[in-house]
Amino acid sequence: MMPGRRGFRRWLGASAALRPAAGPDRPAAPLGAIGLTLVTATGALAQASAEPAPAGPTLRDVLAVFVGIKHQDLFGISFFFGLLVFTITVAIFHIRARNAWLKTENHAQAEIDALRGRIDRTEALLLSEPQIIAVWTGSTEPPTVTGDLPGIDVARRTGRFAATGWLNVEDARALENEVEALRSRGEAFRQVSRARTGAFIEAEGRAIGGRAVLRLRDVTGDRLELARLAETHRRTVEEAGVIRALIDDAPLPMWLREREGRLTWVNKAYARAVDAADEAEALGRGVELLDRPAREEAGRRREAGKPYLKRVPAVVGGARRILDIIDVPSPRGSAGMAVDVSELEEVRASLERQMQAYVGTFDQIATAVAIFDADRRLTFYNAAYRGLWQLDPAFLDEKPRDGEILDRLRAHHRLPEQADFRAWKNKLHEAYRALEPASHLWHLPGNKTLRIVTTPNPAGGVIYLFEDVTERYDLEARFNAMARVQGETLDNLKEGVAAFGSDGRLRLSNPAFAAMWKLSPEDLGARPHIDAVAAICAPLFQDTEIWAALKAAITSFGDRNPSVHRMGRVDGSVIDVATVPLPDGGTLLTFTNVTDTVNFENALVDKNEALEEASRLKNAFVHHVSYELRSPLTNIIGFVQLLADGAAGPLSDKQRQYAGYIMTSSDSLLAIINNILDLATIDAGAMTLEVDDIDIRGTMQAAAEAVQPRLTEMGVKLEMAASNAIGSFEADGKRVRQVLFNLLSNAIGFSERGGTVTLTAERRGSEVLFRVEDRGKGIPQKVIDRVFDRFESYAGGTDHRGVGLGLSIVRSFVELHGGRVDLTSKEGYGTVVTCHFPDVMATRRIAAE
Numbered sequence: 001m002m003p004g005r006r007g008f009r010r011w012l013g014a015s016a017a018l019r020p021a022a023g024p025d026r027p028a029a030p031l032g033a034i035g036l037t038l039v040t041a042t043g044a045l046a047q048a049s050a051e052p053a054p055a056g057p058t059l060r061d062v063l064a065v066f067v068g069i070k071h072q073d074l075f076g077i078s079f080f081f082g083l084l085v086f087t088i089t090v091a092i093f094h095i096r097a098r099n100a101w102l103k104t105e106n107h108a109q110a111e112i113d114a115l116r117g118r119i120d121r122t123e124a125l126l127l128s129e130p131q132i133i134a135v136w137t138g139s140t141e142p143p144t145v146t147g148d149l150p151g152i153d154v155a156r157r158t159g160r161f162a163a164t165g166w167l168n169v170e171d172a173r174a175l176e177n178e179v180e181a182l183r184s185r186g187e188a189f190r191q192v193s194r195a196r197t198g199a200f201i202e203a204e205g206r207a208i209g210g211r212a213v214l215r216l217r218d219v220t221g222d223r224l225e226l227a228r229l230a231e232t233h234r235r236t237v238e239e240a241g242v243i244r245a246l247i248d249d250a251p252l253p254m255w256l257r258e259r260e261g262r263l264t265w266v267n268k269a270y271a272r273a274v275d276a277a278d279e280a281e282a283l284g285r286g287v288e289l290l291d292r293p294a295r296e297e298a299g300r301r302r303e304a305g306k307p308y309l310k311r312v313p314a315v316v317g318g319a320r321r322i323l324d325i326i327d328v329p330s331p332r333g334s335a336g337m338a339v340d341v342s343e344l345e346e347v348r349a350s351l352e353r354q355m356q357a358y359v360g361t362f363d364q365i366a367t368a369v370a371i372f373d374a375d376r377r378l379t380f381y382n383a384a385y386r387g388l389w390q391l392d393p394a395f396l397d398e399k400p401r402d403g404e405i406l407d408r409l410r411a412h413h414r415l416p417e418q419a420d421f422r423a424w425k426n427k428l429h430e431a432y433r434a435l436e437p438a439s440h441l442w443h444l445p446g447n448k449t450l451r452i453v454t455t456p457n458p459a460g461g462v463i464y465l466f467e468d469v470t471e472r473y474d475l476e477a478r479f480n481a482m483a484r485v486q487g488e489t490l491d492n493l494k495e496g497v498a499a500f501g502s503d504g505r506l507r508l509s510n511p512a513f514a515a516m517w518k519l520s521p522e523d524l525g526a527r528p529h530i531d532a533v534a535a536i537c538a539p540l541f542q543d544t545e546i547w548a549a550l551k552a553a554i555t556s557f558g559d560r561n562p563s564v565h566r567m568g569r570v571d572g573s574v575i576d577v578a579t580v581p582l583p584d585g586g587t588l589l590t591f592t593n594v595t596d597t598v599n600f601e602n603a604l605v606d607k608n609e610a611l612e613e614a615s616r617l618k619n620a621f622v623h624h625v626s627y628e629l630r631s632p633l634t635n636i637i638g639f640v641q642l643l644a645d646g647a648a649g650p651l652s653d654k655q656r657q658y659a660g661y662i663m664t665s666s667d668s669l670l671a672i673i674n675n676i677l678d679l680a681t682i683d684a685g686a687m688t689l690e691v692d693d694i695d696i697r698g699t700m701q702a703a704a705e706a707v708q709p710r711l712t713e714m715g716v717k718l719e720m721a722a723s724n725a726i727g728s729f730e731a732d733g734k735r736v737r738q739v740l741f742n743l744l745s746n747a748i749g750f751s752e753r754g755g756t757v758t759l760t761a762e763r764r765g766s767e768v769l770f771r772v773e774d775r776g777k778g779i780p781q782k783v784i785d786r787v788f789d790r791f792e793s794y795a796g797g798t799d800h801r802g803v804g805l806g807l808s809i810v811r812s813f814v815e816l817h818g819g820r821v822d823l824t825s826k827e828g829y830g831t832v833v834t835c836h837f838p839d840v841m842a843t844r845r846i847a848a849e
Contacts, residue, residue, distance in 0.1 A: 496591035657742030
């Protein structure tokens with residue numbers, strides 16, 4: 001039978017005692033503890049069933065116990081056994097998982113130990129030689145740097161391996177670019193650079209396992225030699241490339257030939273020279289720059305191993321040029337170059353022409369020129385030199401020495417007389433050793449003075465220039481004499497004269513200026529400024545604006561024009577000041593006392609004003625009287641006409657004759673009054689012209705009919721001449737007839753009985769000319785200037801009498817039309833008066849054309 005409840009509890013306590021205690025190395029695990037308890041309990045039950053009954057409770061005892069349990073405890077026992085089964089299952093899985101984990105842990109620990117050994121061995125292997133290894137695990141994290149290289153310092157935190165200055169700028173930039181490409185795109189690279197210490201450093205980078213790895217190590221042994229050779233090769237290739245590019249782009253045609261003379265390479269300039277599109281075309285076509293004789297001669301020199309140097313003509317770019325050819329032989333052929341010296345030849349020819357021109361020019365100048373070389377022999381002279389010293393050209397062409405020429409000139413007494421000629425000549429010849437030009441004066445026999453300039457020649461020798469300054473010294477003496485004369489003249493002028501410089505200071509003055517403005521010698525001796533002069537003269541004048549204008553004229557840098565000012569002084573005198581700009585930038589002031597002149601002018605002005613007033617009053621009186629006389633005169637003419645017509649009864653012959661005299665005198669008086677009224681109207685500006693298209697021939701005929709009684713009375717013949725096609729022009733017909741009437745009346749009056757008066761008309765350009773000519777006694781020259789003045793009458797020994805208004809009326813009416821009057825006269829030959837009327841229609845026609 002199974003034990004009772006007390007025995008079961010004792011079993012549970014024994015199983016609980018078998019559970020391992022929780023501690024720091026083995027944490028508490030409820031499931032594990034429960035599983036261990038169940039295992040223990042199971043083992044205990046099995047043991048109980050195997051042992052004999054007396055030794056402990058058997059299965060029967062246990063069942064007896066369960067059977068003896070009450071019904072209310074049956075549910076608890078069932079739950080206990082279910083929980084016991086679940087716990088046992090979980091314990092089994094836990095034990096198996098723990099065993100597998102322990103096995104994996106042991107394997108991993110063994111692998112870690114193996115890797116640590118490998119790392120130690122790898123690190124020892126890497127550090128066995130000097131090198132630096134950097135590993136980047138991310139794009140933003142700094143690299144892990146291992147190792148060291150002597151003389152190379154790297155920025156371990158930032159990974160900037162070239163930023164510490166151990167490489168040159170070009171290699172450092174290349175290394176930074178390669179590292180950046182490695183880290184960003186995983187591109188491997190290998191680069192050998194020369195450090196500033198002189199060592200060759202190999203930089204190798206590659207991507208390994210998602211990491212960027214860079215290794216820097218010093219190159220030694222064969223690899224060092226290989227690196228040096230690679231560096232030398234790289235530099236050689238770079239230099240050869242630069243030289244090749246330079247040669248290819250050089251403006252000089254260059255080429256390479258093989259031994260047989262065939263072209264193997266040409267540059268761009270060669271292709272352009274032979275009009276080829278490019279170098280390949282020039283080589284493909286085998287176009288030669290040189291002609292056959294030049295190439296054959298170059299080939300012979302090349303076979304002899306000698307360079308070919310010669311200047312030959314050639315066609316370059318379609319133009320004839322001169323080339324300097326340089327063809328140098330080589331083991332594989334030759335290399336050539338052509339230098340265009342056409343401009344050099346032109347310059348040389350131009351230089352020769354210029355030298356010839358200079359020689360011709362030197363022969364034309366008056367200055368004598370002689371050039372001696374370093375041996376003191378004459379190498380050049382001009383015609384003036386030969387003529388100055390009167391030397392034989394054959395002697396000069398032999399290139400004599402300088403001393404020989406001086407000795408010959410001394411023998412002919414053409415040099416200045418010297419007490420010690422040898423010392424004088426040696427001093428002159430110091431010019432051959434001098435560095436700067438020197439000047440001498442020679443006073444030759446015959447009152448001639450020469451200025452000699454010795455200029456050292458940079459190539460050795462001396463250039464002599466002989467200038468005849470006799471006339472200049474004479475002019476200088478005369479100038480000094482003239483200056484003294486002008487000074488005396490200036491000092492004796494009554495006008496004050498003062499010259500101021502461009503700085504505004506007084507440079508020159510005469511005594512009249514000092515006396516006019518009461519300036520002391522001390523004031524003038526200090527060369528005062530214009531402001532100081534104005535301050536000293538201020539008590540004598542009141543018009544400060546004039547002095548301001550004078551100061552502006554002296555100190556102004558703008559337009560400097562002459563000006564004239566008039567100033568009044570406090571003493572009542574009047575001074576005219578004139579400013580004259582001088583060529584040297586100064587200003588000349590002249591002060592003239594015009595007090596008497598001003599007073600005389602004022603008197604003349606007053607008198608002229610009085611005369612003008614009198615003339616105005618006279619014109620007003622004449623105008624008024626003319627109007628007052630015209631009315632009664634009209635009545636007189638009317639009554640006389642009535643009497644002459646017999647309206648008041650028949651008249652006797654004597655009475656009719658007297659009435660005719662009255663009519664004639666009345667008509668003359670009326671004409672005079674009308675002329676006076678016309679002149680008054682013109683003076684008042686109230687005269688208006690009634691312009692119309694008038695016939696020229698008709699106007700001439702009307703004027704002729706008006707003077708017909710005078711012609712009959714004086715026994716004078718009138719001749720008229722005008723073209724039938726002269727036509728018409730625009731004018732005031734009445735005034736034109738009045739002009740012709742007055743001219744004809746004057747001509748008839750100055751003509752002798754039986755004489756002839758001519759009236760002609762013609763067109764000349766845009767004018768219509770009326771010309772009246774008489775063959776009377778003429779007018780004296782002194783009277784011609786006054787014949788057009790009013791009330792100026794000249795009888796000239798004839799019976800002609802007038803009030804002197806006819807020609808004045810003529811000129812006034814012609815000028816109103818915009819024309820002019822010309823009068824020519826010669827005593828004993830007559831007078832010609834020409835009136836020029838503008839032809840408005842002709843002017844319009846010319847403008848239209």
